[in-house]
Amino acid sequence: MQALSDAATTQAFGRQLALRLPAGSILLLAGDLGAGKTCLVQGLAAGLGIEEPITSPTFALAQHYPLPKGGGLVHLDLYRLELPAAADELFAQEEEEARALGALLAVEWPERLSSAPAGCWQIQLSLSDPFNPEAGRLIEVRSPS
Numbered sequence: 001m002q003a004l005s006d007a008a009t010t011q012a013f014g015r016q017l018a019l020r021l022p023a024g025s026i027l028l029l030a031g032d033l034g035a036g037k038t039c040l041v042q043g044l045a046a047g048l049g050i051e052e053p054i055t056s057p058t059f060a061l062a063q064h065y066p067l068p069k070g071g072g073l074v075h076l077d078l079y080r081l082e083l084p085a086a087a088d089e090l091f092a093q094e095e096e097e098a099r100a101l102g103a104l105l106a107v108e109w110p111e112r113l114s115s116a117p118a119g120c121w122q123i124q125l126s127l128s129d130p131f132n133p134e135a136g137r138l139i140e141v142r143s144p145s
Contacts (some may be wrong), residue, residue, distance in 0.1 A: 001138050001139070001140045002138070002139050002140070002141075003128065003136055003137070004036070004043050004058065004136055004137045004138070004139055005136045006136060007036070007039050007050065008033055009136075010036045010039040010040050010043065010125075010137060010139075011039055011040070011042050011043035011046065011122055012037070012043060013040065013043060013081055013139065014039070014040040014041065014042065014043020014044040014045075014046070014047060015043045015044070015046050015047035016043075016047065017043070017044060017047065017141070018043070018044045018046075018047025018048050018101075018104070019047050020046075021104060021111070023102050023103075023104075024098065024099060024102055024104070024105075025118065025121055025145050026095065026098070026104075026105045026107065026117065026119070026120040026121065027044075027102050027105065027106045027121045027122075027123055028110035028116065028117075028120045028122050028123065029041070029106060029107060029108050029110070029123050029125065030107075030109075030110060030111060030122070030123065030124050030125070031124060031125035032126065032127070032130075033045050034124040034127065035126055035127055035137060036137045036139075037078065037108045037125055038054070038055070038056040038108070040106075040123070040125065041054055041073075041075050041106045041108075042054040044073060044104060044106060045065060045073050045075075048065075048067065048071065048072065048073055048096075048104065049067060050065045050066065050067065050073055054073075054075065055083050056077055056108070057076065057077045057091075058077050058079055058080060059080075060073065061076065061077060061078075061080070061081075061090060062074065062076045062077070062090070062094050063075045064097065064101075064103075065103075066101055066103065066109075067103075070076050070101070070103075071101065071102045071103055071104075072101055072103040072104075072145075073103055073104050073105075073106065074094050074097060074098040074101070074104070074105045074106070075106050075108075076090070076091065076094045076105065076106065076107045077108040077109060077110035078090065078091070078092065078107065078109040078110065078113065079108065079109040079112070079114050082112070084112065084113060084114035085114070087112040087113050087114070088114050091107065091113055091117070094107075095117075097126045097137070108132065114134065115117055118144075119144045120144055121141065121142065121143060121144060122141075122142040123139065123140070123141050123142075124139070124140045124142075125137055125138070125139050
């Protein structure tokens with residue numbers, strides 16, 4: 001578990017992580033609202049060289065950020081999907097798209113899936129102090145087994 005003091009540190013962690021991940025990696029980002037999942041994805045995008053603004057795809061469900069020379073990022077948010085079957089179907093579609101692009105797939109709210117897909121990076125974000133969001137975050141990264 002590593003401490004991240006603020007949004008800038010969370011984004012910097014994401015930038016460094018993007019440089020170390022194999023192409024086509026799938027990241028399952030778990031954490032409460034406000035824990036920094038989208039902030040981490042903004043850092044991942046910057047590390048990949050994506051310059052457009054990254055926002056939470058809570059209402060769109062998925063955002064695609066392809067790079068001109070291949071690769072890129074697919075950002076998926078399953079928060080609004082209450083039925084595991086719907087989350088599983090959307091995940092399968094976006095995983096296929098990410099693989100076709102050779103892109104990273106970052107999935108917020110993976111607990112909406114009926115089960116955790118195999119071969120994924122698991123990232124847990126939490127607030128250091130739930131009563132003080134300015135106190136920073138904690139992050140734990142587990143590589144695929």
